[in-house]
Amino acid sequence: MKSEVSAVTRVVDKNKGIDKGKGVTWAVSVSEKDSFSSTKAAPFSRWKKGIAVTDFVLRLGAIGAAMGSAVTMGTNEEQLPFFTQFLQFHAQWSDFPVFQFFVFANGVISGYAILSLPFSYVCIVQPHAVRPRLLLMTFDTVMMGLISVAAAGAAAIVYVGHNGSQDANWMAFCQGFTNFCQAASEAVVLSFVAAAFFLCLVPLSALALKSN
Amino acid sequence: MKSEVSAVTRVVDKNKGIDKGKGVTWAVSVSEKDSFSSTKAAPFSRWKKGIAVTDFVLRLGAIGAAMGSAVTMGTNEEQLPFFTQFLQFHAQWSDFPVFQFFVFANGVISGYAILSLPFSYVCIVQPHAVRPRLLLMTFDTVMMGLISVAAAGAAAIVYVGHNGSQDANWMAFCQGFTNFCQAASEAVVLSFVAAAFFLCLVPLSALALKSN
Numbered sequence: 001m002k003s004e005v006s007a008v009t010r011v012v013d014k015n016k017g018i019d020k021g022k023g024v025t026w027a028v029s030v031s032e033k034d035s036f037s038s039t040k041a042a043p044f045s046r047w048k049k050g051i052a053v054t055d056f057v058l059r060l061g062a063i064g065a066a067m068g069s070a071v072t073m074g075t076n077e078e079q080l081p082f083f084t085q086f087l088q089f090h091a092q093w094s095d096f097p098v099f100q101f102f103v104f105a106n107g108v109i110s111g112y113a114i115l116s117l118p119f120s121y122v123c124i125v126q127p128h129a130v131r132p133r134l135l136l137m138t139f140d141t142v143m144m145g146l147i148s149v150a151a152a153g154a155a156a157i158v159y160v161g162h163n164g165s166q167d168a169n170w171m172a173f174c175q176g177f178t179n180f181c182q183a184a185s186e187a188v189v190l191s192f193v194a195a196a197f198f199l200c201l202v203p204l205s206a207l208a209l210k211s212n
Numbered sequence: 213m214k215s216e217v218s219a220v221t222r223v224v225d226k227n228k229g230i231d232k233g234k235g236v237t238w239a240v241s242v243s244e245k246d247s248f249s250s251t252k253a254a255p256f257s258r259w260k261k262g263i264a265v266t267d268f269v270l271r272l273g274a275i276g277a278a279m280g281s282a283v284t285m286g287t288n289e290e291q292l293p294f295f296t297q298f299l300q301f302h303a304q305w306s307d308f309p310v311f312q313f314f315v316f317a318n319g320v321i322s323g324y325a326i327l328s329l330p331f332s333y334v335c336i337v338q339p340h341a342v343r344p345r346l347l348l349m350t351f352d353t354v355m356m357g358l359i360s361v362a363a364a365g366a367a368a369i370v371y372v373g374h375n376g377s378q379d380a381n382w383m384a385f386c387q388g389f390t391n392f393c394q395a396a397s398e399a400v401v402l403s404f405v406a407a408a409f410f411l412c413l414v415p416l417s418a419l420a421l422k423s424n
Contacts (some may be wrong), residue, residue: 011368016257055422086396091221091379092379095373095377095379095380096377096379096380097375098368098371119331130422134415134418137414137415138415140352140410141356141411141414141415142403142411144356144357144360145356145357145360145407145411146366147359148346148356148357148361149360149361149363149364149367150364151361151364152360152361152362152363152364152365152368153364153365153367153368154368155365156310156365156366156368156369157368157372159309160369160372161380162383163309165307165308167303167304167307168308168373168382168383169310169383170372170380170382170383171380171381171382171383173380173381178424195309195357199353199354201232201355202349202414203350203353203417204355205348206349206350206418206421207346209418209421209422210342210421212347
């Protein structure tokens with residue numbers, strides 16, 4: 001803004017010397033500068049649009065991972081082919097409250113990620129919009145926390161399922177229920193992948209907010 | 213910027229009518245506008261400083277919570293007052309790999325939060341600085357993920373310790389080791405409190421970045 005003011009002062013200075021022609025030249029040079037700054041803004045806007053498109057694609061990835069994780073865990077069940085008179089060997093995801101929370105959290109996150117797509121689209125159309133960006137960023141952070149908690153809780157149980165805990169006298173059940181444990185591990189990995197997508201989304205939004 | 217350019221155009225228009233006095237008046241009105249915008253910037257800067265101070269205080273809270281959590285869990289041990297010829301009843305945090313990771317992660321986060329204080333201080337002194345703010349925000353997001361994972365993993369184990377798992381045939385050991393479980397629960401809660409501090413820090417940084 002200062003340069004414009006000094007340009008005006010120069011116009012006034014020139015007028016003191018009653019040199020109108022040069023005064024007009026100065027005014028033209030200001031408008032030239034203006035058009036120069038608008039051409040400079042174009043790649044900046046394109047760069048912001050690029051961030052918004054990446055945001056949208058990452059969101060699609062997060063939806064895929066969280067949904068895949070919820071479905072893999074939510075259909076996880078194994079019946080062993082042998083049983084005694086009193087015992088059936090049957091493992092199901094809903095036997096563990098941590099896995100129930102895991103499926104619930106991944107469902108919530110899939111739903112949120114789908115609902116956030118229109119907002120992300122608004123950011124592509126209007127790359128300089130601040131409010132939808134701030135809203136998305138805040139919710140993304142909360143969802144990142146939620147999915148990390150769900151994935152880590154399930155991972156701890158899967159770990160004990162695989163290795164047991166001698167000190168707590170907990171037996172590893174994964175030697176019997178291999179398919180059940182395999183599917184649970186896959187669901188946990190998918191959930192961590194979704195968390196990684198959110199981990200990328202948050203600083204990306206910050207980068208987009210930065211230059212507003 | 214447009215208003216300045218139109219002011220210049222008006223100066224030129226006035227010059228066409230050889231009215232120098234009015235041309236000068238226009239130039240003065242531009243500088244008045246300039247001083248107006250600088251007085252408007254003052255409360256905005258103060259508002260940004262407020263955010264930076266809140267950021268610093270939240271960081272202190274996170275240090276306290278994470279450090280308290282690491283110490284509570286890292287000194288967690290219980291020896292029951294009875295033992296048989298072959299068995300000693302002794303529980304220690306390092307019996308569980310998840311608790312080992314928990315102590316490690318809380319230690320790392322305490323260290324990070326302490327190291328981040330000078331950067332946070334820079335943001336108080338220079339409220340409009342973008343780079344330290346972006347740097348802090350990115351690392352805060354990663355640390356929020358780490359502490360959520362650590363807290364949730366430990367929470368899952370503490371949950372099974374309290375309630376057991378009938379289907380997996382895992383016994384609840386907390387009926388015996390009450391003090392051990394009490395301390396572990398406290399450490400987990402403290403760790404979630406630290407995660408909540410980071411959850412506040414991330415959108416706060418975004419808010420500070422917004423208007424740069």
